[in-house]
Amino acid sequence: MKYYATGKQIVYPPDYKTKVMFLRKSQEWIDRKIAEGILESAYSFTAGGGFLVFNVESHEELIKHLIDFPMYCLSEFKVEPMVSFNQNAEIIINEFKKLGVYHDGWARTRVYHVAYTPELKEICLFFWGCNIECRGCYCKRRVYSPMLKDFLGKHVEEPSGIAPAPEKFLTIDELLAILDQYEFTSVVFEGQEAAMDPELPNIARLLHERYKSHNLLLTNGIELPDLSHIDRVEVGIKAVTDELNIDYTGVSNKPVLDNLRKLVQSGKNTFVESVYIPGYIEVDEIERIAEFIAGVKKDMLFVILPYFKAGDNPWRRPTTEEMEKAAEAARKHLKNVFFFRGNEELKYEVFSAFPEGAGGASYEPNLNALLSSVGMK
Ligand code: SF4
Numbered sequence: 001m002k003y004y005a006t007g008k009q010i011v012y013p014p015d016y017k018t019k020v021m022f023l024r025k026s027q028e029w030i031d032r033k034i035a036e037g038i039l040e041s042a043y044s045f046t047a048g049g050g051f052l053v054f055n056v057e058s059h060e061e062l063i064k065h066l067i068d069f070p071m072y073c074l075s076e077f078k079v080e081p082m083v084s085f086n087q088n089a090e091i092i093i094n095e096f097k098k099l100g101v102y103h104d105g106w107a108r109t110r111v112y113h114v115a116y117t118p119e120l121k122e123i124c125l126f127f128w129g130c131n132i133e134c135r136g137c138y139c140k141r142r143v144y145s146p147m148l149k150d151f152l153g154k155h156v157e158e159p160s161g162i163a164p165a166p167e168k169f170l171t172i173d174e175l176l177a178i179l180d181q182y183e184f185t186s187v188v189f190e191g192q193e194a195a196m197d198p199e200l201p202n203i204a205r206l207l208h209e210r211y212k213s214h215n216l217l218l219t220n221g222i223e224l225p226d227l228s229h230i231d232r233v234e235v236g237i238k239a240v241t242d243e244l245n246i247d248y249t250g251v252s253n254k255p256v257l258d259n260l261r262k263l264v265q266s267g268k269n270t271f272v273e274s275v276y277i278p279g280y281i282e283v284d285e286i287e288r289i290a291e292f293i294a295g296v297k298k299d300m301l302f303v304i305l306p307y308f309k310a311g312d313n314p315w316r317r318p319t320t321e322e323m324e325k326a327a328e329a330a331r332k333h334l335k336n337v338f339f340f341r342g343n344e345e346l347k348y349e350v351f352s353a354f355p356e357g358a359g360g361a362s363y364e365p366n367l368n369a370l371l372s373s374v375g376m377k
Contacts, residue, residue, distance in 0.1 A: 001055075002040065002082040003062045007075040008049040025070040038065055049075070053082070105173035110197040112166035114175070114354040115145040116182050123184045123213070123353070125175075125203070126191030128166055131222050132249045134238065136277060139163070139192055140311035147350040148359025156317070156342075158309040170354065172199065176206065178354050186214040194218070195225040204229035218273075220249075221256035224263070232269040234303075235260050239285055240292045248281070257292065264297045271301035276326045278307070278318045283329050290330035290337070302334050306342035317342055 013019045030052075033039035037055065044050035052069070056062045062079065066072060083091070096102040113126035124145060130137070138146070140162050146155055170178070187207050194200055194217060207213045208229045217227070221235040237256060239245040245253035263270040274289050275281065286304060293300050304326050306318045318326070320341040327339040352358035 001057065003054040003056065003059070003079055004051060004082050005054060005062070005066055005077050005079045006049070006051040007071065007077045009071065009075045011074040013074070022070055022074065029068070029070055033065065103173075104202065105171060105176065107172050107199050107202070109170055109172060109175060109199045109203060110194075111170045111175055111191075111203075111354075112168060113144050113191065113352065113358065114170075114178055115148070115350050116184070116353045117147075117348050117350050118183075119348040121183055121185045122188065123179065123182065123186070124188045124190055125194070127189065127194040127197050127200070128169065128192055129196045130193040130220070131196055132193075132220060132251050134249050136248070136275065136307055136310050136313055136315070137192075138308070138310045141309070143191070144352065144358050145350055147346055148352055149349070150359045152346060155308050158316070160309075160312045162311060168355065172202065172206070175203070176210070179207075179211065182353060184211065184213060186216065187211075188216045188218065189230075190218045193220055193222075195220075195223055201226040201229065221259045222251070223255070224259050227268060230268075232271075233263055235263070235270060235272050237272050237274050237289050237292075239281055240288045241285060244281065244285060260293075261296055264300070270297075271303065273303040273305060275305045275307050276318050276323060277315045278322055280315050281307075283322070283326050286326045287329035287332065290333040294333040298334070299336055300334065301336045301338065302330055304330060304337065304339040306340055308342075 013022060030039060030042045034042075040053040040055050042050065042052045052066075054062050054065065056065065059079075059081070066077065066079070093102060110127045110129050111125050112128050115124040115126070116122070117124075126143070126145070128143075130139075141159065142151065142163050143166055144151075189200065189204075197203075200217075204215050204217075205228070207215055214231050215229060216232045216234065217225075217230045218234045219236065221237070227233065235256065237253070237260070238248050239253060240257070242253055245251075260270065260272065272289070272293050274286060276283070276286055290302055293302055304323065306323055307315060308317050309315070320343055323339055323341050327337050330337045330339075350359075
C-alpha cells in the first residue's frame with residue numbers, strides 16, 4: 001500500500017549547526033529507507049516542507065517509520081493512502097454503478113475503426129491492443145481495413161516501417177450511434193486482439209439484442225473471453241512447433257492449442273486460420289498445423305492465408321503455386337481446407353463507417369435507419 005506523507009516545518013532550530021545536522025540526518029534516513037524499499041520517493045518544496053511516498057503494509061507500519069524521520073519532530077505531517085489514478089477511477093465508477101447513476105454506454109471500448117460492406121451487410125469492428133507481439137503482425141503495416149479504396153492493389157507492395165497507432169476509441173454509446181446508421185446481419189471482431197477489450201462481451205450482447213447479428217470473433221486464442229454472445233470463433237494458429245511459435249510471437253503456443261480443444265469440446269462453432277510465410281512458416285509447418293487440427297476435429301475448416309510484408313521483416317509473400325502446395329499438404333489431413341492465392345480481386349466495396357472517410361471512401365448511410373435512431377421516424 002502506498003502512502004503520501006506531506007510535512008510542513010513548524011519548529012526551527014536556533015543555530016546553523018543544528019539545522020545542518022537535521023538536514024544531514026534526514027538525507028541519510030531517506031537514502032536508507034529507499035534502499036530498504038520502504039520509501040519510494042522524497043521531495044522538498046522550494047518554499048519549505050515536502051513529501052514522502054511510502055510503500056508499506058499498513059498505516060501502523062507507516063507511522064512507525066515516519067516518527068523515526070529526523071525532521072518529524074520539527075514538522076507537522078498529514079498522511080493519505082494512495083492508489084493509482086486508474087484504480088481510483090474504477091472504485092469511484094463502481095460506486096456510481098451501485099448508486100444506479102452510471103450508464104453502461106459511457107464505457108470506453110478499444111474499437112478504433114468500423115468498416116462496412118453493404119453487399120454483404122457486414123460490419124467489421126477493429127480493436128486495438130494485443131497480448132503478444134507477432135513479428136509479422138499486419139497492424140504494423142496498416143491499422144485500417146486493407147479492403148478500403150485507398151489500399152486496393154497496394155497489398156502486394158513491400159513497404160517497411162510501422163504504421164501509426166490509432167488515437168480515438170469509441171464509447172459504447174458512440175459505437176451504437178454509428179451502427180444504428182447501417183443495415184447489417186453479421187459482425188466480425190478483428191483488428192488486433194478483440195478478446196483483450198473488457199467491453200467485448202457487452203458489445204457482443206448488445207449486437208445480439210439490438211441488431212440480431214451473427215458475431216464472429218477472430219482471436220489468437222491465448223485468452224478466451226466470455227463467449228456467450230459470440231456465434232463463431234476463428235483461432236489463429238501461428239505454428240505448432242513451439243520453438244517456431246516462440247520465435248514468431250515471443251510466447252509458447254500451449255494456451256492456444258489447449259483453448260482450441262476447449263472450444264471444440266464446448267461445441268462452439270470454431271475454425272482455424274494460419275499464415276504461410278515462405279522460408280519461415282513453411283509448407284511442412286502448415287501440414288503439421290493441419291495434422292494437429294485433424295487430431296482435434298477432423299471436419300474443422302482450415303483457412304490458409306498468404307503472408308504480406310508487414311514491419312521490417314525479411315520474408316516475401318508466397319507465389320500462387322506455393323499457396324497451392326501449402327493447401328495440398330494440409331489436405332493430406334483435412335477435407336475442409338480453404339486458401340487464398342494472394343491475387344484475388346476484391347468483389348465488394350468496403351467503406352469506413354469510423355473514422356469517417358478513412359481509406360478514401362465514404363458511404364451514404366441508410367436515411368430511414370438514421371432518422372429512426374434519433375427518434376424522427
Ligand atoms: S496476435 Fe494478431 S494482432 Fe496480435 S500481434 Fe499477432 S498478428 Fe498482431
